[in-house]
Amino acid sequence: MLAENELLQHPGFTSAAELTALPALRVVQPDGQANEELLSRVSDEELIAMYQQMLRVRLFDRKCIALQRQGKMGTYAPFEGQEAAQVASAVCLANKDWMFPTYRDHAAAMTRGLPMQTVYRYWMGQMDGFSVPDELNILPPCVPIATHLLHGVGAAWAARLRDEDTVSFCYFGDGATSEGDFHEALNFAGVFHLPVVFFCQNNGFAISVPFARQSASPTIAKRASAYGMDGIRVDGNDAVAVYLACQTAIHKARNGGGPTLIEAVTQRFGAHTTADDPTRYRDQAAMNEEWRRERDAVQRLRLLLTSKGLWDDNREEQWIAKVGNELVNAWEEAVAKPFSEPIEMFDHVYSKMPAHLEEQKKLLAGGGLA
Amino acid sequence: MTRMLNMVQAIRDALDVKLAEDNRVLVLGEDVGVNGGVFRATDGLQDKYGPERVIDTPLAESGIIGSSIGLALNGFRPVAEIQFLAFIFPGLEQVFAHAARMRYRTRGRFTAPLVIRAPYGAGIRGPELHSESLESLFAHTPGLRVVAPSNPYDAKGMLISAMEVDDPVIFLEPTRLYRAGTRDVPEGSYRVSLEKAERLTEGRDVSLFAWGAMVPVALRAAEQLEKEQGLSAEVIDLRSLMPLDKETILSSVEKTGRAVIVHEAHQTAGLGAEIAALLADEAVWCLRAPIKRVAGFDVPVPPFSVEDAYLPTTERVLAGLKEVVMAE
Numbered sequence: 001m002l003a004e005n006e007l008l009q010h011p012g013f014t015s016a017a018e019l020t021a022l023p024a025l026r027v028v029q030p031d032g033q034a035n036e037e038l039l040s041r042v043s044d045e046e047l048i049a050m051y052q053q054m055l056r057v058r059l060f061d062r063k064c065i066a067l068q069r070q071g072k073m074g075t076y077a078p079f080e081g082q083e084a085a086q087v088a089s090a091v092c093l094a095n096k097d098w099m100f101p102t103y104r105d106h107a108a109a110m111t112r113g114l115p116m117q118t119v120y121r122y123w124m125g126q127m128d129g130f131s132v133p134d135e136l137n138i139l140p141p142c143v144p145i146a147t148h149l150l151h152g153v154g155a156a157w158a159a160r161l162r163d164e165d166t167v168s169f170c171y172f173g174d175g176a177t178s179e180g181d182f183h184e185a186l187n188f189a190g191v192f193h194l195p196v197v198f199f200c201q202n203n204g205f206a207i208s209v210p211f212a213r214q215s216a217s218p219t220i221a222k223r224a225s226a227y228g229m230d231g232i233r234v235d236g237n238d239a240v241a242v243y244l245a246c247q248t249a250i251h252k253a254r255n256g257g258g259p260t261l262i263e264a265v266t267q268r269f270g271a272h273t274t275a276d277d278p279t280r281y282r283d284q285a286a287m288n289e290e291w292r293r294e295r296d297a298v299q300r301l302r303l304l305l306t307s308k309g310l311w312d313d314n315r316e317e318q319w320i321a322k323v324g325n326e327l328v329n330a331w332e333e334a335v336a337k338p339f340s341e342p343i344e345m346f347d348h349v350y351s352k353m354p355a356h357l358e359e360q361k362k363l364l365a366g367g368g369l370a
Numbered sequence: 371m372t373r374m375l376n377m378v379q380a381i382r383d384a385l386d387v388k389l390a391e392d393n394r395v396l397v398l399g400e401d402v403g404v405n406g407g408v409f410r411a412t413d414g415l416q417d418k419y420g421p422e423r424v425i426d427t428p429l430a431e432s433g434i435i436g437s438s439i440g441l442a443l444n445g446f447r448p449v450a451e452i453q454f455l456a457f458i459f460p461g462l463e464q465v466f467a468h469a470a471r472m473r474y475r476t477r478g479r480f481t482a483p484l485v486i487r488a489p490y491g492a493g494i495r496g497p498e499l500h501s502e503s504l505e506s507l508f509a510h511t512p513g514l515r516v517v518a519p520s521n522p523y524d525a526k527g528m529l530i531s532a533m534e535v536d537d538p539v540i541f542l543e544p545t546r547l548y549r550a551g552t553r554d555v556p557e558g559s560y561r562v563s564l565e566k567a568e569r570l571t572e573g574r575d576v577s578l579f580a581w582g583a584m585v586p587v588a589l590r591a592a593e594q595l596e597k598e599q600g601l602s603a604e605v606i607d608l609r610s611l612m613p614l615d616k617e618t619i620l621s622s623v624e625k626t627g628r629a630v631i632v633h634e635a636h637q638t639a640g641l642g643a644e645i646a647a648l649l650a651d652e653a654v655w656c657l658r659a660p661i662k663r664v665a666g667f668d669v670p671v672p673p674f675s676v677e678d679a680y681l682p683t684t685e686r687v688l689a690g691l692k693e694v695v696m697a698e
Contacts, residue, residue: 074495074674103497125495125675143499144459145429175429179460206429208405214428281404342679345672356638360667364679 022219024233024265027240030294032303034240042240044310050091050239051301051311054083056323057107058298060116063327064123068274072335073123077104081237081269084297085201087111088242089169089264092250095135098155098168100148103141104201104268105171114138116326120334127340137166146176149185149198156194156253167253168196175206177220186261190227195253197246198261201236203268208281224261236264237297240304267291374552380522381411381487381543384529385449387559389419392447395533398425399434399451408453409489409548431461438484439468447533448484455490455542456502469538470513485532485539490518491583491634492666492681493546495674501545502671503582503635508540509612509644516612517564518542520585522553524609527562535564542611544583567615569622573604576628576695579619579645581608584632584682591687598688601695603630611641619645620653627658628694632682637665659697664690 027038061080068076079086082104090111093099101109106119113136122129122141130140137155142148152168159166176182177200189196200220204211217223224231230252234245242264249260269291271278278284292299305311346353346361353361375383388395397412397419403426406413416424427434431452438448452458458465465486472482492501508516515537519525525543532539570585571592580588585607592603604622608615623629629649631642642663649661664682672680 075497125673125677127673127676129673141498143497144457147460178428178430178433180430180432181460206400207408208401208403209426209429213426275408280406340673340676342672342676345667345669345676345680349669357668360637360669364667367685 022233024235025241025245026235026238027244028238028300028304030300032300032307034304038244039240041244044308046091046243047240047301047305048310050088050243051298051305052319053087053091053111054239054298054301055319056326057087057110058083059320059323060110060119060327061107063331064120065270065274067331068123073120074125075273075275076123077273078270079104079107079268081267081291081295081297082201082203083107084239084301085236085242085264085266086171088239089171089199089246092243092246093167093169096137096164096166097250098137098152098166100139100152100168100170101141102148102171102173102176103143104173105141108171109138109141112136112138116330117334117337120331121337124334127344128337146172146179146181146185148172149176150181150188152196152198153185153188153192153194156189156196157192160192160194165254166195167250168194169250170196170198172198172200173206174200174202174204174211174214174220175209176200177223178206178214186223186227186229186259189259190229193258195256196259197249197253198259199246200261200263201266202263203266205268205272205282207272207276208278219263221261221263227259227261229259229261231261231263233263233265236266237295237300239297239301266297267295371557372554373557375522375526375555376549376552377519377522377525377543378409378411378548380526380553380555381529382413382415383555384526384533385412385415386418388447388530388533389415389423391559392533394445394447396423396425396441396446396448397451398427398438398448400427400429400453402426402451407451409545411487411543412451431458432464435461435464435469435484435486438486439464439472439482442482442484443472443480449533450484450486452486452488454496454500455488455504456499458486458488458504462507465508465514465538465540466511470511473537474513481536482538483536485529485541487529487541487543489545489548490542491544491546492671492677493583495677496545498673501674501677503633503666505540505542505611506635506639506641506644509641513538514612515539515564515610516542517610518544518582519562519609520544520547520582520607522555524562524568526555527560528564528609530559531561531564534561539564542582546583547586550586563610565610565613565615567606567608567610567618569618570605570607571603573602573626575601575626576603576630576691577619577622577626578603578605578630578632578687578691579608580605580632581611582634584634587682587684587687588632590684591691594684594688595691595695599692599695603691614645614648616648616652619648623649623653624656627656629657630662630664630687630690630694632664632687632690634666634681636668637663638668640665659694662690662694
């Protein structure tokens with residue numbers, strides 16, 4: 001490995017180096033070499049499925065950026081670099097479990113079964129982009145920061161009160177750990193011993209602010225102890241490590257063991273959103289080269305699979321072709337579906353529409369004129 | 371000397387001027403330093419004044435506002451940026467329970483002269499919770515000044531005034547107008563009142579009140595009314611939402627006898643209701659027609675694909691004007 005400070009000049013990069021230098025659970029090395037004992041806990045089928053899904057969501061992410069650039073979608077929040085963290089966590093959840101994602105966690109939501117077309121529609125600003133299939137307990141992307149962690153707490157509380165073994169799984173970023181609601185959520189979960197997993201993707205930057213300016217502590221996982229819960233620091237670009245950490249935490253929560261805080265150390269390769277210009281706050285060119293070589297989760301899992309004889313160029317090509325078709329088909333469906341009508345803005349505001357809204361709805365239906 | 375600046379540049383210029391002339395002024399918020407703000411309103415200021423005065427904070431709005439109160443208590447003049455107005459929700463306790471009440475509850479011993487700047491409003495194809503207009507929440511809270519400029523000249527002059535006044539100021543920046551046009555903006559310091567509305571067009575037949583991004587909409591509707599009906603609307607940019615410039619509002623309606631109020635915030639319990647009540651209280655004998663509000667609907671600001679239908683349009687404002695001028 002290169003010495004990080006040879007390449008990374010910005011304070012944010014230093015903090016990333018500091019982060020990766022701290023102990024974290026790692027099963028697969030960047031070159032694909034694995035700790036065989038830990039790796040044996042994951043079946044070959046699971047490894048292949050995770051890899052396929054990681055590649056699928058990465059191609060989806062890139063397509064969304066292209067669509068945004070063509071003016072076909074609104075501002076989009078890319079997740080490239082975080083595929084292992086999102087996919088390997090989401091595959092651990094059962095359908096009845098509750099998932100609370102942010103605006104960057106559509107890879108996780110899609111892994112749990114949120115239709116690709118729904119995700120497209122969300123970023124197109126269509127109302128049905130917020131609709132989640134009845135069989136999935138997934139909330140739409142939370143835009144406010146850290147507020148949804150408390151919803152995870154409440155949902156887990158309800159499950160415990162009813163003696164159900166469902167788990168709440170909350171996604172958030174390193175920036176979220178600065179918000180007051182982060183503290184309140186972890187404290188409640190600790191006090192009431194609730195089945196919640198707090199899954200932090202520490203990607204090193206909250207828009208432009210490097211983690212070193214977010215927290216004077218180099219690690220988030222450590223904070224768990226202050227709330228009386230377990231904390232795990234995991235290499236977020238190692239799908240196997242993420243998978244094992246999440247499986248353990250979810251199993252523990254499901255069986256009355258209480259909450260866990262997981263810090264998955266990862267990187268956002270691209271911009272915060274398509275409206276962001278990361279070259280203003282970090283050396284993006286160096287990142288593109290260095291991070292992709294050293295920290296690319298998709299590449300790392302592929303190296304592992306290849307070394308085990310579970311994957312090859314031929315399978316890769318076939319899978320890319322298959323996903324390519326899916327991306328195009330889902331997009332075609334997404335644009336073929338009727339666009340939201342303005343009148344729909346009046347639906348679902350209340351359980352029963354009050355009279356004044358009926359009047360306003362009529363006003364809009366009549367062309368919005370008095 | 372003047373320069374042609376858009377609103378973002380004018381705001382940046384106001385911050386630059388005050389950072390240079392008053393070492394108590396600090397700029398703090400999320401991404402305001404290295405990144406220069408997500409709208410570039412603080413572009414280059416950290417390079418110029420250093421990270422001790424233009425500060426990237428952790429991601430915590432209650433932290434930003436609460437610590438600004440403490441900085442203000444202890445002699446500084448913090449200008450806190452909230453990245454989008456709806457992001458202020460976690461910080462509202464600090465605004466309502468502390469910033470607004472500091473002077474009152476310490477009987478004038480301590481004050482909290484901070485400025486909270488925030489882009490607000492719809493029409494920029496923003497994601498969820500990037501488009502809200504919450505001015506009435508703040509106007510409803512005693513102790514806060516609330517202003518919303520609609521052009522680069524006012525934005526700079528009012529922001530300078532806001533940094534100088536000894537009260538907390540909620541400084542609302544209509545996102546849609548950030549780069550909508552340029553205007554001659556003087557270099558250096560100048561002030562625009564935090565308490566005065568501005569009459570933009572003189573009219574005889576109806577008074578049309580607006581602020582922020584609704585001002586250009588109101589102007590277009592007034593033009594259309596003139597063209598279609600030969601009637602003239604007096605367009606008034608309120609600019610200051612708390613306190614309201616009663617004198618300008620009343621004197622206009624005393625002349626025209628008719629009033630239409632436009633705001634993009636939801637209609638119910640919006641500031642339009644307050645202005646209508648003011649007219650009912652103090653100008654009812656001058657009114658020749660019912661007062662009309664043209665406002666955002668009483669629904670959450672919808673996803674961007676339909677946000678234009680949520681907002682008052684020129685057509686809706688024109689229809690409101692016609693309704694009022696035709697009533698007799």
